[in-house]
Amino acid sequence: MNIEQRAIDDKLATIFKVLSDPHRISILRILHENGHEMTCGEVGERLNLAKSTVSYHFKALRKAGLTNTRQVSQTKLLSINETTFEQYLPHFFDVL
Amino acid sequence: MNIEQRAIDDKLATIFKVLSDPHRISILRILHENGHEMTCGEVGERLNLAKSTVSYHFKALRKAGLTNTRQVSQTKLLSINETTFEQYLPHFFDVL
DNA sequence: ATCTTTGTTCTATGAATATCGAACAAAGAG
DNA sequence: CTCTTTGTTCGATATTCATAGAACAAAGAT
Numbered sequence: 129m130n131i132e133q134r135a136i137d138d139k140l141a142t143i144f145k146v147l148s149d150p151h152r153i154s155i156l157r158i159l160h161e162n163g164h165e166m167t168c169g170e171v172g173e174r175l176n177l178a179k180s181t182v183s184y185h186f187k188a189l190r191k192a193g194l195t196n197t198r199q200v201s202q203t204k205l206l207s208i209n210e211t212t213f214e215q216y217l218p219h220f221f222d223v224l
Numbered sequence: 225m226n227i228e229q230r231a232i233d234d235k236l237a238t239i240f241k242v243l244s245d246p247h248r249i250s251i252l253r254i255l256h257e258n259g260h261e262m263t264c265g266e267v268g269e270r271l272n273l274a275k276s277t278v279s280y281h282f283k284a285l286r287k288a289g290l291t292n293t294r295q296v297s298q299t300k301l302l303s304i305n306e307t308t309f310e311q312y313l314p315h316f317f318d319v320l
Numbered sequence: 321a322t323c324t325t326t327g328t329t330c331t332a333t334g335a336a337t338a339t340c341g342a343a344c345a346a347a348g349a350g
Numbered sequence: 351c352t353c354t355t356t357g358t359t360c361g362a363t364a365t366t367c368a369t370a371g372a373a374c375a376a377a378g379a380t
Contacts, residue, residue: 137249178370184368276339276360279359
């Protein structure tokens with residue numbers, strides 16, 4: 129097996145690992161359904177999770193390039209990173 | 225959040241969990257590129273893994289419905305389960 | 321200047337995961 | 351019947367992960 133293929137498999141695996149938690153899937157669905165940016169707090173309330181836990185998941189999603197973050201004063205607005213989904217997960221939201 | 229949505233998120237997360245390991249991605253790519261069934265041993269040799277490890281990954285893939293298994297005498301032939309991919313992971317192999 | 325809100329980071333913990341070798345099982349082959 | 355091949359299961363281990371609470375930080379609001 130060659131190096132490039134191995135790199136692709138690693139990259140995909142890391143993206144799928146981020147998607148392997150039900151709460152993170154829920155976060156993405158909520159963001160998608162809402163159709164606009166949401167705060168960490170809003171999402172946390174919907175999922176009934178401690179804010180530290182939500183922050184942990186947000187970090188994972190951001191790090192994998194699945195979401196964008198925009199800082200507005202003391203709050204942080206989350207949104208879907210369409211580019212990543214088009215490139216690596218086409219039709220993801222169709223299935224959702 | 226309603227029950228059906230939660231169920232979908234759980235189902236998707238379990239599928240993605242199976243895909244969150246580079247070796248399992250490689251296994252699927254090898255199967256797809258080969259275009260026909262392969263034995264546990266063939267795949268294991270390509271990935272340089274102990275047969276117990278390969279067996280472990282095969283079980284995970286099978287359990288998630290991502291592969292089919294066909295027993296022929298003492299060997300076992302693996303193939304992609306197209307139905308599952310169409311339903312939950314459309315265009316997966318395009319990205320690969 | 322103090323209080324409130326929003327989110328991050330740290331620490332601890334219990335659970336799950338990937339890996340291997342060894343033992344085991346099933347089925348042909350000699 | 352014994353040997354070989356193919357794969358599964360078991361036991362052990364090292365690593366990673368999801369979660370919560372506590373402490374901290376930044377930025378408004380009063």
